[in-house]
Amino acid sequence: MRMAMAGSLWKSSCSCSYTCSLVRVIGVSRTSSGAAAAILHASSLFPPPSMALKIQRKSSLTKWRWSQQQPQLPEDRNSNAFFFIRSSKYGTNSISTDGGKGYLESTDQELMSQCEMGTFKTSGPGGQHRNKRESAVRLKHLPTGIIAQASEDRSQHMNRASALSRLRTLIALKVRNAVDLDGYSPPRELLQILPKSSSIRTSDIGNQIGPNNPKFVYGMQALLDLLYAVDGSVSEAAKFLGLSTGALSRLILSDDSLRLAVNELRASEDMKPLR
Amino acid sequence: MKLSLTPKLSTFLKPSLASTPLRRSLCSSSPSPPPPPISLKPQTPLFLRPPIHSATSSDLQQWQDWAKTLASSVGSTFANSDNGPDSTLLLRELNWLVDDAVQQGIENGQRKIRLRVSLEELYLLWKQRIEERKPFQYIVGCEHWRELVLCVQEGVLIPRPETELIVDLVGDVVKGEEGLREGLWADLGTGSGAIAIGIARVLGTGGGRVIATDLSPTAISVAGFNVERYGLQDVVELRKGSWFDPLKDVEGKLAGFVSNPPYIPSDNISGLQAEVGRHEPRVALDGGVDGMDDLLHLCKGAASILKPGGFFAFETNGEKQCKYLVEYMENEARGSFCNLSIIPDFAGIHRFVTGFHK
Numbered sequence: 098m099r100m101a102m103a104g105s106l107w108k109s110s111c112s113c114s115y116t117c118s119l120v121r122v123i124g125v126s127r128t129s130s131g132a133a134a135a136i137l138h139a140s141s142l143f144p145p146p147s148m149a150l151k152i153q154r155k156s157s158l159t160k161w162r163w164s165q166q167q168p169q170l171p172e173d174r175n176s177n178a179f180f181f182i183r184s185s186k187y188g189t190n191s192i193s194t195d196g197g198k199g200y201l202e203s204t205d206q207e208l209m210s211q212c213e214m215g216t217f218k219t220s221g222p223g224g225q226h227r228n229k230r231e232s233a234v235r236l237k238h239l240p241t242g243i244i245a246q247a248s249e250d251r252s253q254h255m256n257r258a259s260a261l262s263r264l265r266t267l268i269a270l271k272v273r274n275a276v277d278l279d280g281y282s283p284p285r286e287l288l289q290i291l292p293k294s295s296s297i298r299t300s301d302i303g304n305q306i307g308p309n310n311p312k313f314v315y316g317m318q319a320l321l322d323l324l325y326a327v328d329g330s331v332s333e334a335a336k337f338l339g340l341s342t343g344a345l346s347r348l349i350l351s352d353d354s355l356r357l358a359v360n361e362l363r364a365s366e367d368m369k370p371l372r
Numbered sequence: 373m374k375l376s377l378t379p380k381l382s383t384f385l386k387p388s389l390a391s392t393p394l395r396r397s398l399c400s401s402s403p404s405p406p407p408p409p410i411s412l413k414p415q416t417p418l419f420l421r422p423p424i425h426s427a428t429s430s431d432l433q434q435w436q437d438w439a440k441t442l443a444s445s446v447g448s449t450f451a452n453s454d455n456g457p458d459s460t461l462l463l464r465e466l467n468w469l470v471d472d473a474v475q476q477g478i479e480n481g482q483r484k485i486r487l488r489v490s491l492e493e494l495y496l497l498w499k500q501r502i503e504e505r506k507p508f509q510y511i512v513g514c515e516h517w518r519e520l521v522l523c524v525q526e527g528v529l530i531p532r533p534e535t536e537l538i539v540d541l542v543g544d545v546v547k548g549e550e551g552l553r554e555g556l557w558a559d560l561g562t563g564s565g566a567i568a569i570g571i572a573r574v575l576g577t578g579g580g581r582v583i584a585t586d587l588s589p590t591a592i593s594v595a596g597f598n599v600e601r602y603g604l605q606d607v608v609e610l611r612k613g614s615w616f617d618p619l620k621d622v623e624g625k626l627a628g629f630v631s632n633p634p635y636i637p638s639d640n641i642s643g644l645q646a647e648v649g650r651h652e653p654r655v656a657l658d659g660g661v662d663g664m665d666d667l668l669h670l671c672k673g674a675a676s677i678l679k680p681g682g683f684f685a686f687e688t689n690g691e692k693q694c695k696y697l698v699e700y701m702e703n704e705a706r707g708s709f710c711n712l713s714i715i716p717d718f719a720g721i722h723r724f725v726t727g728f729h730k
């Protein structure tokens with residue numbers, strides 16, 4: 098069942114502070130509670146993500162990004178998630194650069210409307226007919242195929258909110274935007290997560306936003322975009338951010354999911370992991 | 373008529389606990405004042421009972437093993453017979469039962485297990501769950517709905533996840549609309565009080581109020597308990613009576629009204645999942661021959677109860693009822709309503725009809 102929400106309907110009234118620790122790209126990664134998982138996997142029509150990512154990692158000249166197109170869902174809708182990668186040359190300025198940022202900037206209800214929601218078994222007329230405690234929620238973000246689940250709460254509403262917040266983290270971690278390094282200037286959301294020691298951070302940026310703040314994901318996405326553009330080199334990225342290499346490393350290490358994502362990238366570039 | 377709660381409830385719930393989820397901060401062990409009439413005394417849900425029973429960990433383990441075996445033996449038989457729960461769901465419920473009934477802690481350096489019901493009762497409760505198909509929520513006496521934990525008991529409909537959306541619909545229309553946010557709202561057929569409490573919380577402190585009605589005295593008493601637990605007794609007023617009857621004094625004054633009335637066609641009642649058909653109140657489910665009796669009654673009254681610009685939202689059985697209602701409101705009540713819309717639930721089923729009084 099495709100969700101077609103009319104107008105502005107869904108909004109999370111709770112703010113979920115949870116850090117997603119998904120970072121392994123393949124298979125299931127667990128959150129601290131162990132109850133929720135984000136699964137990313139490829140359809141048989143496509144190379145499994147491990148392969149796709151290897152391609153991505155091989156060449157430092159070619160950048161890849163997630164397709165923004167809606168994947169054609171195969172017949173078998175039970176076969177978990179699909180996640181589609183499309184290649185594109187970086188550096189020709191021909192790529193639109195708003196992919197993942199667009200998703201992240203969506204309101205909760207917009208994001209929700211891009212998702213298919215399954216409570217793991219939905220059948221029949223629902224409503225007053227049913228009492229099944231189907232509180233577990235599985236959101237599939239149709240444009241990217243990213244899946245976020247939550248089942249640790251007894252309320253479906255709370256699980257929807259957690260799944261949505263997880264989805265945002267996953268989008269930030271997985272969806273890359275091309276960055277033009279010539280004349281690069283960090284977007285505001287990235288400046289906001291930088292420590293005050295950054296020489297390009299002006300006082301109007303305000304206090305540093307930490308990993309527990311829901312806004313952290315926006316900066317995290319922009320930071321990963323930059324790190325991908327410099328092939329995982331923390332010292333290169335640090336220069337663009339007016340930080341010492343050590344200060345940027347500390348920032349990366351302050352959030353588990355960010356650290357793991359950066360180390361994945363570095364491993365693919367044959368660099369040592371940050372610790 | 374404002375419902376006066378038993379002194380017991382009002383004293384132990386007021387006022388310091390206002391509007392926070394009260395899961396652990398309450399207990400019901402205060403000495404009891406003279407008992408109110410039976411039907412008006414809500415049962416205390418498991419998780420609010422004092423942990424006065426003890427058990428050894430091996431006895432508890434034995435119960436749990438027995439309960440797991442019982443749940444596993446169900447396999448998919450319930451699912452196949454009436455779309456009921458399978459073992460996986462039952463095992464998850466078992467964990468929640470343990471969450472609500474068992475308190476584990478360390479006393480004097482020793483692991484101690486305290487129970488909110490006796491071990492014998494735990495055996496009985498799980499037997500009722502599996503053998504009688506008693507809904508899990510009646511076993512533990514509560515349902516987790518939105519960010520709330522609502523007390524429920526036999527005689528009161530267990531609020532459904534689909535219905536959570538009604539509160540969001542109201543949240544959206546009152547955003548930036550002070551006239552609506554600070555106005556008077558009604559939830560007709562409130563059951564456990566779920567929607568009324570949800571709405572009261574989105575209206576916030578701007579002076580908006582909610583009248584919650586029900587025909588069932590049990591519903592009124594349980595809703596009263598829940599309203600007090602969330603410290604909303606000054607915002608939500610309970611009135612007993614049939615649909616618009618208890619609202620004569622506010623005719624033409626409501627900023628909005630919502631309802632999830634009984635909407636299942638009478639014919640379908642006998643085929644319902646056992647948890648629903650055998651245990652939930654028929655008066656909460658049966659909407660007459662085509663399930664539309666109460667919905668139509670509500671539609672007919674909508675124009676006179678709402679003030680100009682007032683909002684309404686109804687939950688329905690699905691697409692057929694939604695379409696019928698919208699057509700009805702367009703044709704019969706020509707000119708009274710605008711912005712009629714049909715809104716799907718999260719499973720994509722056309723579930724709600726909303727609109728505004730012109």
Ligand SMILES: C[S@@+](CC[C@H](N)C(=O)[O-])C[C@H]1O[C@@H](n2cnc3c(N)ncnc32)[C@H](O)[C@@H]1O
Pocket residue numbers: 225529530531532535560561562563564565566567585586587588591613614615632633634635655656657
């Ligand atoms: C489907 S339940 C909904 C309960 C609650 N609002 C919820 O969403 O969980 C319908 C409710 O309408 C009440 N009801 C049935 N007939 C009624 C009537 N004539 N007047 C007022 N309430 C009625 C029932 O007692 C029941 O609580």
